[in-house]
Amino acid sequence: MEIAALRNDDPTWFPPLDAAISADGVDGLLAVGGDLSSSRLLAAYRNAIFPWYDESGPILWWSPDPRAVIFADAIHVSKSMTRLIRRQTFRVTWNQAFDQVVRQCAMPRGGNPGTWILPEMIEAYQQLHRDGDAQSCEVWSGEKLVGGIYGVTIGNVFCGESMFHREPNASKMALISVAQCDRFDVIDCQFSSRHLLSMGAEMISRDAFVRLVRSAVSK
Numbered sequence: 001m002e003i004a005a006l007r008n009d010d011p012t013w014f015p016p017l018d019a020a021i022s023a024d025g026v027d028g029l030l031a032v033g034g035d036l037s038s039s040r041l042l043a044a045y046r047n048a049i050f051p052w053y054d055e056s057g058p059i060l061w062w063s064p065d066p067r068a069v070i071f072a073d074a075i076h077v078s079k080s081m082t083r084l085i086r087r088q089t090f091r092v093t094w095n096q097a098f099d100q101v102v103r104q105c106a107m108p109r110g111g112n113p114g115t116w117i118l119p120e121m122i123e124a125y126q127q128l129h130r131d132g133d134a135q136s137c138e139v140w141s142g143e144k145l146v147g148g149i150y151g152v153t154i155g156n157v158f159c160g161e162s163m164f165h166r167e168p169n170a171s172k173m174a175l176i177s178v179a180q181c182d183r184f185d186v187i188d189c190q191f192s193s194r195h196l197l198s199m200g201a202e203m204i205s206r207d208a209f210v211r212l213v214r215s216a217v218s219k
Helices: 038-045 079-086 098-105 119-130 170-179 194-198 206-218
Strands: 021-023 026-032 060-062 067-071 091-094 134-141 144-154 157-165 186-190 202-204
Touching: 038 119, 038 144, 067 206, 079 170, 091 170, 098 119, 098 134, 098 144, 098 157, 119 134, 119 144, 134 170, 144 170, 144 206, 157 170, 157 206, 170 186, 186 206
Parallel strands: 157 186
Antiparallel strands: 021 026, 026 060, 067 186, 067 202, 091 134, 134 144, 144 157
């Protein structure tokens, strides 16, 4: 099946979600091309779509089925994390260091020199942040930024893009803080991982996720 190419004359147009296919063993590739304008990105997130690609190719747009999510009231907080929170080991802030969080998330990790958070993506999400549509949660040890997460907010859905840590448990602290901030009911994790599953992530159908997002948009 041929992948749809996005139209330059209408940044809000995407093909139907059931047109998504598997590519390189990953489910959910929906479209190719277009740009990272704020209007296109918001149209994507409001329709359960997100960009994910690397510097070797064009922009790829995804909507996997099933979808990994964490329901805020189901976040798993281990006993060790509970003790850490009670000791106030970390200080948590919101939107105080968005650019720093994104750039830390873009740093190579795990011995892999590459990153999917390319300069044009950094610029695009910075613009969403300036517009009030992207948020960051920062974790500090003293005055040092040691962890954080950033994402796009669609009503009561936090569409998590990436997180990082420079000290043990700092990214867990960021994720827990998002779940417990009383603003979001759902954290979109996009794809599953062992770490996210240990934090309470579960897999739901794309249709179920679309209903959650569209309910958030309507509110």
